[in-house]
Amino acid sequence: MTLAVHLDGITKRFPGVVANDEVTLRVEEGSVHALLGENGAGKTTLMNVLYGLYQPTDGRVVVDGTERDFDSPRDAIDAGVGMIHQHFMLVDPMTVAENITLGNEPRKWGGLAVDREQARREVAALSDRFGFDVDPDSRIEDVSVGVQQRVEILKALYRGADVLILDEPTAVLTPQEVEELFAVFEELTAQGKTIVFISHKLSEAMHAADEITVLRDGVNVGTVRGDETTREELAELMVGREVILDVEKRPASAGERTLGVEGCVAEDERGVRAVDDVSFDVRAGEVFGIAGVDGNGQSELVETITGLRTPEAGRIVFDAEEITDWSRRDRIDAGMSYVPEDRQERGLVMPFDLVENGMLGSQHRAPFARSGRLDWPAARDHAESVIEQYDVRPPTADTTAESLSGGNQQKFIVGREFERDPTLVVAAHPTRGVDVGSIEFIHERLLDLRERGVAVLLVSSKLEEVQGLSDRLAVMHDGTIMDTVDPAAVTEEEIGLLMGGEYPDGWDDRSAEERPPDEVATDGEGR
Structure with missing residues (x-):
C-alpha cells in the first residue's frame, strides 16, 4: 500500500x-x-x-x-x-x-x-x-x-x-x-x-x-x-452509544389552519426579490416541511413569517388573525416559537449566561417577570430545566453562551423554544451542528409537539431529515414553491429535480384529481 x-x-x-x-x-x-x-x-x-x-x-x-x-x-x-x-x-x-x-x-x-x-x-x-x-x-x-x-x-x-x-x-x-x-x-x-x-x-x-x-x-x-x-x-x-437513526411517526391528525402564508413577496438585503408569491398553510398537529438548496429564499421566507423581515406584498395569518405587521414580541406572546438558522446572530446573546438567554423573548412576562421586576429564581429554574432535558454541556446555568460549543448552543436554543408552550414552531435547521444522538432526541421532541397538536414549520437542507419528519413537503427553488408533495409518495430523485428547478417527466401532466390529497398545495395551485 x-x-x-x-x-x-x-x-x-x-x-x-x-x-x-x-x-x-x-x-x-x-x-x-x-x-x-x-x-x-x-x-x-x-x-x-x-x-x-x-x-x-x-x-x-x-x-x-x-x-x-x-x-x-x-x-x-x-x-x-x-x-x-x-x-x-x-x-x-x-x-x-x-x-x-x-x-x-x-x-x-x-x-x-x-x-x-x-x-x-x-x-x-x-x-x-x-x-x-x-x-x-x-x-x-x-x-x-x-x-x-x-x-x-x-x-x-x-x-x-x-x-x-x-x-x-x-x-x-x-x-x-x-x-x-x-x-x-x-x-x-x-x-x-x-x-x-x-x-x-x-x-x-x-x-x-x-x-x-x-x-x-x-x-x-x-x-x-x-x-x-x-x-x-x-x-x-x-x-459513543447505540443510536436509532430512522424516524418513526404515527399518521398525522391535522386540525385547523394555524399558519397561513398568502402571496408572500420579500426582498433580500440587496433589494433582490428572494421570495416570489409564496402561499401555503400549516395545520395544527402536522409537520410542514420546506426543502431546497440553501439560498433559494428559505431564510427570507422564515424571517418574514417570524417578524424579522417586512414583506413587500402578501399576508401572514396566525390563528385566524392577520399578523403581517406584528412585532417579533407580539408573535412570541401569541404562541410562535422560532429556532433560527443562525444561532449566534439570531438565537443567543453570546456574552449572556444561560439564565439570561433562557428567558430571551419572554423576559417581560410571567413566569420571568412579576409586577414589572425580573424573577431571577424562576429564570434560573427554567434554564436548569432546559439544560437537564436537552443535555446541554457543561450543565451549568452560569455558563455564558459564547463558551459553549456550537452543538450545545443549538441544543439550548431548541430547548428554550420548544418549552415555550407554543401553538406554532418555526424550526430552521434545528439539528445543524449537533451530534447524531442529539439529532435523534430533537426529532423525537418535534414529533411530540406534533402529537400535542402544535403546528410545525420545518426548514432543513438535510433532505433525509425533512422528508422523514414532514407530513407535507414544499420544495423551493429560486424564491418560489415548485410544488407541495407527499414526502412518503415521492422519490429523492424527484425532490432533487424540483430543488434544481426542474419537474420530473410527466409531472406537469397530472391533474390535481390524479394526485394524492397531501401532494396538492393548499391553495389549489399544485402543478
Whole structure:
C-alpha cells in the first residue's frame, strides 16, 4: 500500500481547547477517504493542518512519503495538496477560465500580458482530461452550484494537486449534483488522484468512500471500509452509544389552519426579490416541511413569517388573525416559537449566561417577570430545566453562551423554544451542528409537539431529515414553491429535480384529481 498522506500523531491545541489529540490518519494513494464526525469533532482542524492553514502543536505531516513542514497553504499547494472549502472562493463576474488560472495565468509578450486564449485552451484541455462538463467561457454568476464546485476542483488540479481535500462538499448540492460529484471522484481516482472529504452524512460516506475515519472529540475512534460498515456502526462510533437513526411517526391528525402564508413577496438585503408569491398553510398537529438548496429564499421566507423581515406584498395569518405587521414580541406572546438558522446572530446573546438567554423573548412576562421586576429564581429554574432535558454541556446555568460549543448552543436554543408552550414552531435547521444522538432526541421532541397538536414549520437542507419528519413537503427553488408533495409518495430523485428547478417527466401532466390529497398545495395551485 502506497500512502499519499500520513498524519502521524497530530495534536493541535488552541487556548483552552484540544482540537486534535494525537490523531493518526493514513490515506492510500488513488483512494477516496471520508473523514466523518459531528461539528466540533476536529475534522476541519485536522485538514487545515494538512493544508498548511494551521501548524500542528505536535506530530508529523507526511505527503507522498516525504515529511513536510507547511508554514502556509502555498507550501501545501507546492507539495501537491489542494483544498476546496465549503464556501467557494470564486469571483462571480469572471469566467470559468479566468477563475481557474487566477494568479497563475499564462503570459505573452515577454510576460507583459495575460494570454487569455492560452488560458482558455489549458482549462478546456484539463476539463476534457477529467471528463468535466465545464465551459471555460461561462461566467461564474451564470452557472449552477455544482458547476462552481467543479471549477474549484479544476482550480486545484491546475495548480498541480494530487491530493484533494473537500470540506462538506455536498452541503449545497441537490441529490443529482451529489451523484455527479461522486462520479467526478471516480474519474479523479482512476487517474491517480487522492481525495479526502469531510462529512457528517453517514450514507454519503458509505457510498463514496473506500475508507472512513471517524473523529469524536478530537480523537480518531476508528477507520472502517466503506463497503463493510453500516450506518448504525458509524453512528455509534460518532456518538459513543447505540443510536436509532430512522424516524418513526404515527399518521398525522391535522386540525385547523394555524399558519397561513398568502402571496408572500420579500426582498433580500440587496433589494433582490428572494421570495416570489409564496402561499401555503400549516395545520395544527402536522409537520410542514420546506426543502431546497440553501439560498433559494428559505431564510427570507422564515424571517418574514417570524417578524424579522417586512414583506413587500402578501399576508401572514396566525390563528385566524392577520399578523403581517406584528412585532417579533407580539408573535412570541401569541404562541410562535422560532429556532433560527443562525444561532449566534439570531438565537443567543453570546456574552449572556444561560439564565439570561433562557428567558430571551419572554423576559417581560410571567413566569420571568412579576409586577414589572425580573424573577431571577424562576429564570434560573427554567434554564436548569432546559439544560437537564436537552443535555446541554457543561450543565451549568452560569455558563455564558459564547463558551459553549456550537452543538450545545443549538441544543439550548431548541430547548428554550420548544418549552415555550407554543401553538406554532418555526424550526430552521434545528439539528445543524449537533451530534447524531442529539439529532435523534430533537426529532423525537418535534414529533411530540406534533402529537400535542402544535403546528410545525420545518426548514432543513438535510433532505433525509425533512422528508422523514414532514407530513407535507414544499420544495423551493429560486424564491418560489415548485410544488407541495407527499414526502412518503415521492422519490429523492424527484425532490432533487424540483430543488434544481426542474419537474420530473410527466409531472406537469397530472391533474390535481390524479394526485394524492397531501401532494396538492393548499391553495389549489399544485402543478
